[in-house]
Amino acid sequence: MAATPAPVVIVGIGELGGVFARGLLRLGHPIVPVTREQRIADSLAANPEAELVLVTVGEKELDAVLAEIPEPFRDRVGLVQNELLPQTWQARDVRAPTVYVVWFEKKPGRDVHVVQPSVAFGRSAELLVRALAELGIPARAASGDQGELLLELVNKNLYILTTNLAGLVTGGTVSDLWQKHQPLAREVASEVLDLQERLAHQELERHVLLERLEQAIAADPEHPCTGRSAEERLARALRHADREGLAVPRLRAIAASLRG
Numbered sequence: 001m002a003a004t005p006a007p008v009v010i011v012g013i014g015e016l017g018g019v020f021a022r023g024l025l026r027l028g029h030p031i032v033p034v035t036r037e038q039r040i041a042d043s044l045a046a047n048p049e050a051e052l053v054l055v056t057v058g059e060k061e062l063d064a065v066l067a068e069i070p071e072p073f074r075d076r077v078g079l080v081q082n083e084l085l086p087q088t089w090q091a092r093d094v095r096a097p098t099v100y101v102v103w104f105e106k107k108p109g110r111d112v113h114v115v116q117p118s119v120a121f122g123r124s125a126e127l128l129v130r131a132l133a134e135l136g137i138p139a140r141a142a143s144g145d146q147g148e149l150l151l152e153l154v155n156k157n158l159y160i161l162t163t164n165l166a167g168l169v170t171g172g173t174v175s176d177l178w179q180k181h182q183p184l185a186r187e188v189a190s191e192v193l194d195l196q197e198r199l200a201h202q203e204l205e206r207h208v209l210l211e212r213l214e215q216a217i218a219a220d221p222e223h224p225c226t227g228r229s230a231e232e233r234l235a236r237a238l239r240h241a242d243r244e245g246l247a248v249p250r251l252r253a254i255a256a257s258l259r260g
Contacts, residue, residue, distance in 0.1 A: 004028065004030070005027060005028045005029045005030075005051070006029065006049050006050060006051035007029060007030040007031070007032050007047050007049065007050050007051065008024050008029045008030070008031055008032070008050065008051055008052045008053075008054060009032040009034060009043055009044060009047060009050045009052070009053045009054065010031060010032070010033055010034065010054045010056060011034045011040055011053065011054070011055045011056065011057060011065055012034070012035075012055065012056040012057035012058075012061070012065075013033040013034075013035060013056075014056065014057075014058075015106040015107065015108060016056045016080060016102070016106055017033075017054070017056035018106070019104075019106050019112060019132070019135065019137070020054060020056065020080070020128070020131060020132070021033070022134075022135060023128075023130075023131030023132050023133075023134045023135050023137075024127075024131045026131070026134040026135075027127075027130060027131055027134065029051070029131075032046075032047050032050065039068075040065065040068045040069055041068065041069075041070050044069070044070060044073050045070075050073070050076065051076065051124065051127070052076055052078050052098065052124045052127065053069060053073050053076050053077050053078065054078040054080070054098075054128075055077060055078065055079055055080070055081075056080050057081075058081070058229075059081050059082060059083050059236070060232070060236070062079075062081055062088065063088075063091070063092065066089060066092035066094055067092055069092075069094075071093070074092075074093060074094045074095065075095065075096065075123070076123070076124075077089070077094050077097040077098070078097060078098035078099075078100065078122075078124055078128065079097050079098070079099050079100070080099075080100045080102050082102070082156060082157065082160050083157055083160070083161070083233070083236070084099065084153050084157075085150070085153055085154075085157075085196070085199050085200050086146070086149070086150065086153075086200070087199060087200070087201075096122060096123070097122055098120065098121065098122035098123050098124040098125055098128065099120070099121045099122055099149060099153070100118060100119075100120045100121075100125075100128050100139075101118055101119040101120070101121075101152045101153060101155075101156050102118050102156075103115045103116045103117060103118045103119075103156070103216075104118060104137055112135065112137060114137060114138065115216065115219055115220040115223060116215075116216060116219040116220070117138040117139055117140060118132070118137070118138070118139040118140075119139065119140055119142050119152050120139055120140070120141050120142065121141075121142050121148075121149045121152075125141040125142065126141045129141045150200060150202075150204075151204075151205065151208070151209070154193075154196050154200070154204055154209060155209055155212045155213075155216075157192070157196060158189060158192055158193065158196070158209055158210075158212075158213050159212075159213055159216045159217075160233070161188075161192045161233060161237060162185060162188050162189045162192055162213060163177060163185075163217075163223075163225045163226075164225065164226050164227070164229070164230040164233050164234075165188050165192070165230065165233065165234050165237065165251060165254060166181065166184050166185045166188040166225065166254075167224070167225025167226040167230060168226060168230055168231065168234065168254055168258060169181075169184060169254055169257065170184065170225065171225065171226065172224075172225060173221060173222050173223060173224060173225060174217045174220070174221060174222075174223045174224075174225055175217060175218075175221035175222065176225075177217075177225050178214070178217050184250075186210075187250045188250055188251065188254075189210060189213060191246075191248040191249075191250055191251050192237070193206055193209065194246055194248065195237060195240055195241055195244070195246060195248065198240075198244040198246060199240060199244070231258065234251065234254060234255055234258075235255075237251060238251060238252065238255060
């Protein structure tokens with residue numbers, strides 16, 4: 001008889017966590033959910049053989065969750081958030097997490113919507129790719145090269161932040177933004193890349209990233225620019241800019257327009 005696959009602990013069982021849980025269950029992995037009311041350390045102590053600690057909480061909750069994960073489990077962490085950079089997990093002594101760059105979304109009461117294939121890196125990358133394949137969600141496991149990882153993370157950050165933040169001005173779809181308001185979109189994208197470079201402590205391949213931004217927009221032209229998190233993303237970007245001493249005048253103008 002084949003051995004039962006090791007359990008996977010999922011911290012944060014929202015819409016995104018639920019998608020991963022379904023795929024992993026189809027592969028036979030027991031799922032250990034951790035909700036806000038539960039202590040992460042208790043769940044991990046009860047499941048020391050866990051193969052993966054998949055953190056699917058929102059961006060603003062991530063740092064506090066990483067701080068709670070006991071040291072023996074930090075090499076088994078998996079991350080699926082937007083706005084990630086290596087400094088995010090390194091600040092909490094998580095050295096080599098599994099990172100799943102998510103290019104699909106799941107809204108309450110709706111099916112999964114895929115923008116383009118996702119990309120996974122790290123120890124459990126193949127597991128997550130196989131789990132999501134069970135649900136018909138395309139993804140690939142990457143080599144794990146740190147340069148490629150950073151490029152993929154910034155690629156997603158650039159798409160999310162440019163469309164969300166410029167979309168606070170324009171509304172509409174990403175194709176509307178690019179076709180009708182491209183000077184604004186490029187100005188926002190440039191400031192987003194200024195911020196990403198400062199946070200990542202290195203120069204980025206801007207021409208490559210801008211080409212990829214255009215490709216992502218073309219992959220799902222009717223995708224709405226903004227969602228409920230857009231204003232929160234803008235506020236977070238401005239806090240980062242303040243700490244890094246960046247002017248980002250266009251982003252500040254957008255914030256001022258929202259204040260009326």
